[in-house]
Amino acid sequence: MKILFLGDVMGRAGRAAVAERLPGLRDAWALDFVVVNGENASGGMGLTAAHAKGLLEAGADVVTLGDHAFDQKDMLQEVERNERVLRPLNYAKAAPGRGARVFSDRRGRRVLVAQVLGNVFMRRAFDDPFSAIDATLRSHPLGGAVQAAVVDMHCEATSEKMAMGHFCDGRASLVVGTHTHIPTADAQILPGGTAFQGDAGMCGDYHSVIGMDKTEPMRRFVTGMGRERFTPAMGAVTLSGVYLETDDATGRATRIEMVRQGGRLPQAGP
Secondary structure, eight states: OEEEEEOEEOHHHHHHHHHHHHHHHHHHTTOSEEEEEOTTTTTTSOOOHHHHHHHHHHTOSEEEOOTTTTSSTTHHHHHHHOTTEEOOTTSOTTOSSOSEEEEEOTTOOEEEEEEEEOOTTOSSOOSOHHHHHHHHHHTSOBTTTBSEEEEEEEOSOHHHHHHHHHHHTTTOSEEEEESSOOOOSOOEEOTTSOEEESOOOEEEESSSBTTBOSHHHHHHHHHSOOOSOOOBOOSOEEEEEEEEEEOTTTOOEEEEEEEEESSSSOOBOO
16 A cells, blocks of 8 residues: 655645646656645644645645644534544543544555654643554554554654554554654664654755744744744645555555655655
8 A cells, every 4th residue: 555644734825736736646656545734734723624635635635733722613524523533532532523533545454544743842731642642553453454554653752653653563563653843854664564764754844944934933033022923934844754565464664765755855756
């Protein structure tokens, strides 16, 4: 199976780039399944139902969220209605929607997609992500219940992301980090057959401060005072993520490649 995971879509420029380029990548790379993190797609804070629809129409099979899952209030209803949008698995127990679900690609192969939130340096403590994903992976074994499993680890600390990769090794096809918007150069296949990358990066303008127009963040760093709201940068967008190939019989990864398409960063892909 050929799978593409795209990191945090950042604002209007990120949405437009996904809409423009993802259909071509699906064809050029013969992709079977696409997961897109959309938690910053609406003004850099959360995701609206309309913008979720746009990402799905562009070619995403599943859209994951994150700690900004419900910044846009209509997502409270959308995540219940639309099974192709996932909020974090270890969010508040009363939260609407689901954090893991099994989907099918166009050939009927079953793909588990799950998202968990880390705890280190996050704004508030969430339920333990390790026990949450452990229960999900135990009930969806690779090569049995599912042919592939993708885990989106949404958190700040690279150490927590790497620990999650090792924790899931042999039980997930891919563990990939999101949230920090900076792609890490550690794409690898772990000993048990799980592909890992510490952070997929963002689908946004890298001539910025993690996707935001640089003026206001720089002012706050220099002066300690804010004057305006953060606004997403609107320059050339780099689509950043991970390309994965898996073995259908075992669900284990056979290939992982960093993806950087367009924009300012050096280009990469399969």
